[in-house]
Amino acid sequence: MRPDQVLRYRIERGLSDKTASSIRSLLRMASKIRISGCVGRWPELAGQVREIKEKSAAGLESLLEQAASRMEKNGFRVFRAATNREALDYISGLVAGGLVIKSKSNAAKEIGLARVLEEKGCRVVESDLGDRICQLGNITPAHPIGPAIHVPVDRVAQIFSNELGGKIPADPSEIVGAARKLFRRNFLQMDVGITGANAIAADTGSVVLTENEGNIRLIAGLAPVHIVVAGIEKIVPTLEDAVKVAHTAAVYGAGQDIGTYITVITGPAEPAEVYVVLLEQGRWEALRENFEETLYCINCGSCLMECPVYLEIGENYGSRYVGGIGVLQSTFRESFQKALESGLDLCLNCKTCINRCPVKIDTPRHILRLRRKAAPGRPPAEKILLGRQKAGPQGEGAAFLIRGAERLLGKRDEALHGWRLRRPLGSVDCRRLMPSATKKTFLAGQRGFTLPGAGTRVAFFTGCLINLFCGEIGDSALSLLRRLGVEAAVPRRQMCCSMPNLAAGDWEGALAMITANIDLFEREGADAVVTACATCGSTLREYPVLLDGDPRWHARAVSFAGRVMDITVFLSGLPGIKNFRGEFPSSVTYHDPCHLARAQGVREEPRALLAGIPGLKLAEMSDPDACCGFGGAFSLKFYQLACGIGSKKAASIAGSGADTVSTGCPGCVVHLRDVLQREGMKLKVMHTVEILEKALTGNRGGVRDGRPAGGKSR
Amino acid sequence: MDGRLVEKAVKSLEERGIRVCLADSGAGALEMIGEIIRSGPVALSNDEYIAGLGLCQMLRAGKIEAFVAGGDTVPRDPAGGESESLSKADRRDRLARALEGAAWGVTGAAAIAADTGSILIMEEGGCSHLVSALPPAHLVVAGAGCITPTLGEALSRCRQLSRRSLNRPLAGRISIISGPSMTADIQGVPVKGMHGPLEVHLVLVREEGKEAGAAV
Ligand code: SF4
Numbered sequence: 001m002r003p004d005q006v007l008r009y010r011i012e013r014g015l016s017d018k019t020a021s022s023i024r025s026l027l028r029m030a031s032k033i034r035i036s037g038c039v040g041r042w043p044e045l046a047g048q049v050r051e052i053k054e055k056s057a058a059g060l061e062s063l064l065e066q067a068a069s070r071m072e073k074n075g076f077r078v079f080r081a082a083t084n085r086e087a088l089d090y091i092s093g094l095v096a097g098g099l100v101i102k103s104k105s106n107a108a109k110e111i112g113l114a115r116v117l118e119e120k121g122c123r124v125v126e127s128d129l130g131d132r133i134c135q136l137g138n139i140t141p142a143h144p145i146g147p148a149i150h151v152p153v154d155r156v157a158q159i160f161s162n163e164l165g166g167k168i169p170a171d172p173s174e175i176v177g178a179a180r181k182l183f184r185r186n187f188l189q190m191d192v193g194i195t196g197a198n199a200i201a202a203d204t205g206s207v208v209l210t211e212n213e214g215n216i217r218l219i220a221g222l223a224p225v226h227i228v229v230a231g232i233e234k235i236v237p238t239l240e241d242a243v244k245v246a247h248t249a250a251v252y253g254a255g256q257d258i259g260t261y262i263t264v265i266t267g268p269a270e271p272a273e274v275y276v277v278l279l280e281q282g283r284w285e286a287l288r289e290n291f292e293e294t295l296y297c298i299n300c301g302s303c304l305m306e307c308p309v310y311l312e313i314g315e316n317y318g319s320r321y322v323g324g325i326g327v328l329q330s331t332f333r334e335s336f337q338k339a340l341e342s343g344l345d346l347c348l349n350c351k352t353c354i355n356r357c358p359v360k361i362d363t364p365r366h367i368l369r370l371r372r373k374a375a376p377g378r379p380p381a382e383k384i385l386l387g388r389q390k391a392g393p394q395g396e397g398a399a400f401l402i403r404g405a406e407r408l409l410g411k412r413d414e415a416l417h418g419w420r421l422r423r424p425l426g427s428v429d430c431r432r433l434m435p436s437a438t439k440k441t442f443l444a445g446q447r448g449f450t451l452p453g454a455g456t457r458v459a460f461f462t463g464c465l466i467n468l469f470c471g472e473i474g475d476s477a478l479s480l481l482r483r484l485g486v487e488a489a490v491p492r493r494q495m496c497c498s499m500p501n502l503a504a505g506d507w508e509g510a511l512a513m514i515t516a517n518i519d520l521f522e523r524e525g526a527d528a529v530v531t532a533c534a535t536c537g538s539t540l541r542e543y544p545v546l547l548d549g550d551p552r553w554h555a556r557a558v559s560f561a562g563r564v565m566d567i568t569v570f571l572s573g574l575p576g577i578k579n580f581r582g583e584f585p586s587s588v589t590y591h592d593p594c595h596l597a598r599a600q601g602v603r604e605e606p607r608a609l610l611a612g613i614p615g616l617k618l619a620e621m622s623d624p625d626a627c628c629g630f631g632g633a634f635s636l637k638f639y640q641l642a643c644g645i646g647s648k649k650a651a652s653i654a655g656s657g658a659d660t661v662s663t664g665c666p667g668c669v670v671h672l673r674d675v676l677q678r679e680g681m682k683l684k685v686m687h688t689v690e691i692l693e694k695a696l697t698g699n700r701g702g703v704r705d706g707r708p709a710g711g712k713s714r
Numbered sequence: 715m716d717g718r719l720v721e722k723a724v725k726s727l728e729e730r731g732i733r734v735c736l737a738d739s740g741a742g743a744l745e746m747i748g749e750i751i752r753s754g755p756v757a758l759s760n761d762e763y764i765a766g767l768g769l770c771q772m773l774r775a776g777k778i779e780a781f782v783a784g785g786d787t788v789p790r791d792p793a794g795g796e797s798e799s800l801s802k803a804d805r806r807d808r809l810a811r812a813l814e815g816a817a818w819g820v821t822g823a824a825a826i827a828a829d830t831g832s833i834l835i836m837e838e839g840g841c842s843h844l845v846s847a848l849p850p851a852h853l854v855v856a857g858a859g860c861i862t863p864t865l866g867e868a869l870s871r872c873r874q875l876s877r878r879s880l881n882r883p884l885a886g887r888i889s890i891i892s893g894p895s896m897t898a899d900i901q902g903v904p905v906k907g908m909h910g911p912l913e914v915h916l917v918l919v920r921e922e923g924k925e926a927g928a929a930v
Pocket residue numbers: 296297298299300301302303304325356357358359360361
């Protein structure tokens with residue numbers, strides 16, 4: 001099977017497992033407040049651990065030497081395994097057979113240790129209760145934190161009754177009591193114990209482990225042979241650092257002030273032997289290719305809790321490590337093919353995970369970087385479309401293809417002002433409601449000159465979506481600016497911000513457009529570059545990062561990016577913005593675009609602008625900054641996923657009781673309109689500037705179902 | 715002694731589910747332990763501080779079975795075999811079985827972290843580790859002098875104690891304990907006592923000028 005076929009299969013499998021999906025939602029709801037409260041009580045941990053991990057990755061070679069020699073001195077046997085195979089062979093050589101008791105260990109899972117030992121004839125017992133329930137009942141784990149949380153209590157009782165004999169009542173405490181006895185028998189007969197490590201302290205040569213149940217402590221205290229398997233990225237400079245990592249994992253992973261147990265093992269409990277297997281597989285490659293951030297991960301799982309894709313399909317997103325970070329790990333630790341199969345294309349770039357991550361790993365950015373390798377394998381139609389992007393201003397190079405597709409392959413939906421494909425085209429779903437391209441693009445409709453305003457002069461960065469499909473948003477933006485006395489130029493030759501190309505891995509195309517934009521807007525010489533597209537705005541502001549290390553362009557990119565501003569931020573600073581002539585008598589809920597709220601930190605301005613409008617009642621929805629599921633090409637290629645994510649958004653919107661949704665990104669506007677009509681909801685979706693303009697000019701206009709009337713370019 | 719530090723530590727420890735009693739002297743501590751431990755067998759870690767308190771004698775006087783685990787002391791073989799001839803592995807095995815039958819494990823503490831509410835038990839051989847891990851209830855007796863403001867400082871204290879008494883950077887084991895053993899793996903219901911103790915008690919002795927027992 002091709003990687004994209006494997007991925008589709010995994011998506012299907014994830015979407016069809018409703019039990020697991022409801023568990024994920026429940027766990028998310030249950031842990032959300034607990035985790036954020038707990039993180040608030042330990043504000044200094046995240047920054048400290050980030051620093052520890054930066055230092056560790058930068059000095060990994062010498063730390064590894066130091067840790068290994070210190071541990072040898074402490075009486076451990078240390079084995080450096082260059083590959084998974086080496087680790088497996090070494091451990092197989094140590095374990096002759098008998099009873100092996102395991103705790104949860106990412107590295108053991110990574111190398112597939114349990115299976116290999118079982119094949120050797122060992123009896124392998126998982127000692128984490130949830131894992132043991134799954135193991136005994138032959139049940140697929142539902143969640144990394146609560147693997148058996150979906151198993152009904154009477155089924156669990158039955159599983160342990162079968163093991164112990166007798167009948168255990170279907171009550172969690174009774175079962176735990178019985179399971180404890182059963183486990184104890186195992187522990188007292190254990191031949192070999194296997195654990196991972198949360199961290200390894202190089203200065204003292206200590207293995208540090210955290211947990212709540214106490215199984216790791218029993219392994220560490222009772223195993224005649226204790227094998228620790230850990231990736232070399234777990235090594236940190238000092239004991240204090242290592243304990244901090246373990247502490248942070250509990251705070252961010254479980255919302256616990258500290259794990260019940262942190263065990264620091266610095267010497268074997270005689271006569272027991274301790275073996276430490278340090279796994280190198282793929283770690284050096286990650287470092288060499290400047291993906292050192294991926295080695296900062298402390299496996300707390302916090303990023304998963306709010307990841308829209310993970311919430312939809314669970315462990316099907318990722319490989320041996322789960323989620324977006326798991327895709328990154330699999331690139332280096334497994335193969336690029338595995339990364340493709342496990343969802344390199346699924347990241348929506350919503351940036352939710354970065355906020356949640358204690359070490360602030362920029363997973364979306366690294367995923368974009370890796371997609372570069374995927375570019376040559378894209379389907380021909382996609383390559384042609386992307387290639388056309390740089391052939392003309394914002395989307396115009398590909399406009400004839402898009403218009404042609406609508407005319408030849410599309411079926412118009414008059415009521416919804418859009419169209420759908422008659423039958424699927426490549427991976428594009430025919431249920432997706434597409435916006436119709438306007439006859440004349442927004443840019444083509446602009447005068448070639450600007451009327452001088454009273455003061456500030458800005459350049460308006462339009463963006464492909466506004467240029468081709470949502471001209472009315474651009475009209476409102478310009479009308480607002482000009483009414484408030486701002487001279488707004490609209491450079492005719494402006495190019496796409498480059499996000500579609502970056503997202504598909506076409507860096508060459510992207511860089512051509514990026515440099516063209518910098519050049520063009522420099523010549524424009526405006527005080528600010530204003531945009532009404534959240535995604536364009538965030539991409540433009542990332543130009544310096546994208547051109548990092550380019551001596552010709554970097555400084556220019558910095559100065560350009562410094563002038564880019566979301567239109568709501570710019571408007572908030574204008575004196576006339578409160579002089580409303582009309583009103584907007586509606587209940588409005590505001591959806592935070594990912595690329596405005598998280599990428600640019602703009603949350604307050606649009607709300608304040610809306611709240612100032614006479615007659616307008618601002619009704620907050622729950623999770624206003626949760627992603628709507630658009631993600632550009634994502635919503636075309638993975639429509640079902642985009643709709644699943646969108647449904648959750650629709651439920652939040654419905655809960656607000658509002659009759660209008662306002663948002664700051666034309667992408668969100670397009671997607672939300674499709675999502676809401678699917679859900680049978682009759683709300684209007686408008687860009688914030690459209691509402692503002694109507695209130696400011698007093699021209700409310702009629703608002704037809706879902707689409708404002710009077711779009712001038714229509 | 716810093717009263718506010720003690721107060722803060724007690725608050726955090728209790729938030730973690732550890733039951734704390736404050737005693738003003740060793741004698742007071744013994745009295746409190748007598749109230750808490752009503753039946754045996756009781757396993758005591760081989761710890762100077764605990765030995766100095768005379769806890770073992772007190773328990774036995776109250777007709778509660780008590781034994782010291784670790785060091786040279788090996789619990790009596792129920793079958794009546796000789797202790798001296800046992801191999802290290804057999805001794806350990808027998809210790810584990812004796813602890814498995816114990817109702818209480820009693821240890822000292824090397825440090826207590828006030829910020830996280832954690833008890834740090836440090837030792838070289840691994841006996842205190844088992845005393846605090848196997849029995850269903852764990853009682854810690856420690857002087858309030860071992861309380862440090864933060865977990866980081868508690869670790870520094872462990873380093874100092876290791877240097878002083880072992881002349882090594884760090885002793886073989888530190889167990890950082892912040893509550894009773896827990897699981898929520900069955901339908902998310904929290905249950906205590908999965909693999910470790912269901913109860914953790916701390917008797918904190920506020921004795922002026924006396925250094926806490928560091929179980930190394
Ligand atoms: S990437 Fe995810 S699992 Fe790793 S440290 Fe960050 S939040 Fe935790």
